[in-house]
Amino acid sequence: MTSPPTSSPGEIPLPDGFLTLDQIRNIPNSCLREKKSFVNVIGFVKDFQPPYKTGGTDFKCSIEIMDYSDRGMKVNFFEKTEQNMPPPPGAGDVVLMRGVKPQLYHGVMGLLKNSSSEFRFLASENIPQKVLGESNSPWRSYPVGKGRSPTAAEMKYVLWASNHADVIDLPSNQQFGVKVVQAMKQNTDKFSLLKDIKPDRYYNILGQVVRLYDSSGTLQVYLSDYTPNSRFHNYAWGEAGKNDVGREGDDFGYISTRNKEAKEWPGPYGKMTIQLTLWDSHASFAREEVKVDDWVLLKNVHVKFGKIGGVLEGFMHGDNGKTNVSIMNLTEGTVEDHGRLKEATNRKLQWWKRFTEQKPKYLEEAAGLGNKRKDDGEGSSKSNSKKRREEERAARLKRGAAAEAKKMGRLNLNENIRCNNPDQPIVALSEILKPLALTRNEEGQQTPSSFTCAKYRANVRVVDFFPHKVEDFAVGRRPSEYDILSDYSGGEDTDREEDIRVFKSGRGFAKNIWEWRFVLQVEDASSKESKERLWLMVDNHAAQGLLNLEDDATNLRRDPRLLSLVREQLFKLWGDLEELNSERLRQQSERGKELPPSSLGSEFPPSSPPRKAGEMPDADSDVENEPSQPKSAKKSSNSAVLTEQDLNISKSGIVAGSADKSTPSLEVKNKAFTCCIHQYGVKVDEDDPSKANAGDGKRWQRVFGLFGTHIV
Template sequence: MSLSTGFLPEPAKHPPAGFSRLCNVIDAAASPPATSVPVSFLGMVTRLSVPVREANGDFALEFTVQDQFDSPGSESSICCKVSRNELNKLPTIRAVGDFVLIYNFNVIAGQPPTAVSTRAEPGSRVLSFSRSTIPQPEFSQSIQGAGSKLPYVTLDAGPHPTTEQQMAIVYMKQAAASFVPPKSTRPNMPTTQKKQKLCELKDMELSKYYDLIGEVVKTFAANYETFDLYVTDYTTNNDLFLYEERDDTDDFMFGAQKKWPGPFGRMTMAIRLYEPHASFARNNVREGDFVYLQNIHSKLSQVGNLEGAIHQDRKYLDRVNIRICTHPDQIASIKERKEAYEQPAFGSTVNQNQPKKASAKAAAKKKEEKRERQRLQKELEQQELEKKAEELDAAKAGLNPHIRAGNTDKRISNITEIVHNPHLTTETEIGNLSLPFVNCKYRARVRVVDMWPRKLFDFARSLSDPKYGKQGLSADHRESYRKEVFQWNFALLVENADAPAGKTPDRLMLTVGDEQGQCLLKMDACDLRQSPEKRKRLEEKLFILWGNLRERKIALLKEGIHLPLPTGDSRLQLQNKPFDCCIEEFGEPVGKNLGNPKSWVRRHTLFNTTIMD
């Protein structure tokens, strides 16, 4: 089996409707007479400057966008400049390497030209997409078919990007996969203006609005609508909650409850985020990140301590008031205070804390070993709890708990969606083009309703067998296999787990090659005719997968009845459970002229799916 991308469309080379290639934008700006017509474009951010204060009092942010990566040059990138009257109204671009959709910027002719947006141009917008949240094309089916949205950040009002625009971002990331952008600085937040609300925790008071730069020490997803950040800047405010350090004896009292990571004392503020801030933080902020939080409303918690909240902006509904800080100047003072906090208390030394007598050293070592045993025991208990939770979820859905599939964050596709993938037809300049296959990966919930070959010992084939290896091995190569080498080679016919009885639904043939078979069975292929023990082991494994399917197929063949039968046919008396699996679609060449779609056959195979012992 071979994978191919030869017949994938190339959306990265064709911008969405209403958008322009940068080479065309630059050519238009250089061609006399140059006209100032708003243009829209997309690309990757290759340079990101620090926001500056201009002479007229406005704040300006400059960044460079590029949309060609095979032969990049000045004709494939353009400098963009955004000016606003307030710092927090500038676009939120997290880092170099992220991708942007630019709407209605004016291009100023020059050497080189510049795309600009001022506060006098309300129609211009910048949508920023974090590189880490953009999927590979083969995992973008939910965006294309189910109406899901790529996570993005914008401070400007306007409609969501279209599916075509989102897919252009997906393919642009794929096109830029091997491109390494130059190093650049990150935005730094000016703090010299008196009107700035930037404040340290120690100076915060009740019922006011503040900006804060701090380290995220803990995150908590209370529900789908909010997200909690626990942020510290290592300053003390007596109105904050008191986090006290517990010793090992507390673990016995409180069980396996996760310890507070620190800092201890009144140095951390709990901040509840509402949409759209919650979605951004859930997807982009991790424990240990330094963040710049804007417009925090300080208030009292239920237990009377100072806490914060960031609500949705009433005027700019999509504005996100969170930025990731990486510039040294932004976080230098916080790191200094953190280092001071982590230093040993005054007057204490390492030697003072070390046991002086041999008996004390032995007792300390024994205590440390006990702690390690307790830690390992807790890890094992946690793993067991997670395993039971997975089994419980599978049991609730009626799934086979002994079959595990990866990519659990991907949505379930049904067989009809896979068989009739709308992307098998694509639009070109000369009309619609039917593709022989698309390179896609899916996650599906299926049941096995037939299998090939009928005899188990034919599930593994020898490379020296000309009926099996003739396409992949020449006669000379087959002769060189003095010691026979076997590979898994069988097929499963599957249908949707919830297929209605009495009908013949869409079904999918899944071929299983050697690598896929090793993953599925956790067994190496061998001569099953000469290995009755392994053949027995294989039979037990496959019984977990398809239940009594093989026994019923043999019995029905004796009656002259051939599978597959309609779903729920009483003659089959099938007893097996559905399971989740990962499916990969690819093209297999069957002709010499690979430029001809008829020279390819559409195939599907299992991957990342395992029968557990």
């Protein structure tokens, strides 16, 4: 590690081995994970949180310190008894720390006292005017009697810093005292076991995910910490989950679990599980990262009675872009959280141990009770009614499965592809492409809507894809502090600016965030007469479900293992399509076709403004290849096209049918399959004010996307 700079130019430097708070914040994550990553710090007390009892077995207090950095930093102390805590400091007191542990928790850097840490406190009113000997220095040690005394160099820096403390944002003694009193009146730690929660309050809770269910823009998380609460729903052994949420995963099949018994509640049984409803950033994080059986910590959960009277539920609405959901493990988080996780895991072990031991007894009691009711003739009507419903449901499922199998046999559908919502009808692409009539003008002519939010099932086969190299099916982008803004899209210029800003901060270059992103052109396979085609966007979420791989997106050009797995999965989807496309491109190359230049606008006609990289023309456009075709290009009405810039091939080859007539036709040989399609709208730039129907300089564009489809 490089030697620390001076606190300000021309002033006394920090003693050897000490760091500023800003330097601590810039320590790489790889160094933070090292067990022996300790730091030495000198700072002034800005705030103090008195000791309080945590939800576990420890007491906690914290001291916020300041130096000449922009922001302060908290030092956390955990002890078994309150008597072992450090003495209460005052505003502006000097703290000299050796061997404290830097810790990044929920994105905030802090310091943690450990068994090897040494602290020296010097009250602000006792700071001497000149360097004195140890016998005349009124330092207080913590732990008592432990540690080395400040050296002459350290004392010299302390004296200089105290004489210039007026430039540091420190509170007055009165302000400091008021904040300490307020902290003593309230327990800032909202953590609670589920057995202790009460309605109309906010809590931090830690538990294991039992079920996940995605619905209508929210995410339901069923959580248990293996403590009972009489106001929870009673999940009986062998029954389905509440409100029939016992089914696995979500409507679209993106969230799947290891438990394949889709209906039975997996346990724990009884009143030990709470239903939590998540919105916004909390739901987004949980959808992408959280799986069944994960231990998670959720902060600021609003507990109140749900729609079912007398049953407590939890709710987490948006919180200014913050994500109050974190996955727990013993390598991250605080010592306090580690203790809570271990206690909860032990409760789970003991609960399942007791359940396994008592399970035979439960079975015997259930069998005896059933025989008694049968002998007494009680409940026979109810039992028969339930049995009839089960038989009718089984018959419907059997008829549906038979019809689906018959249809698959007739169309020779691909058995390696699975699609959600099998009870929904198959819709032809010609119907999907028909715009919905919105209004009528004075002449009685219908005005079509720009797009319709709708979902369909269709039988299709893949006839083309983009980008034309599978290596480019994952794209990288720079992370940005503005990613939380819904209308922020960034770009190449902002990426370069972000690179420079991050590099100047001393953190090197920013790493890419990789996501799946590609499009598939599909052809209607359910009709012999119509062969309509459309392009389907496959975003990161849909691609993760489609490819059905455990790996997340990454740079496929540098990960041959993942690239091979992706190719294997896609071969099941489109057969020899990739080989045929490669052959077509080879034939074009042999015929002297040149790759396009990297300029995005060089091949566009003067009447067509250049499009931005990755921008899509209207899905309703009649022009086969809108950016590169002149005005006289022949139009076709039977293809909805999504065109993008591809520097790997000629632009004229992006859309099937637009390639050179002299290129031999290569017939695709792959099986059709059933997929789920959703239609939606996106805002795109529009220079023509008469077409700007989505605001100033914007118009709505219809887009089709793939969802709920999986390669097995």
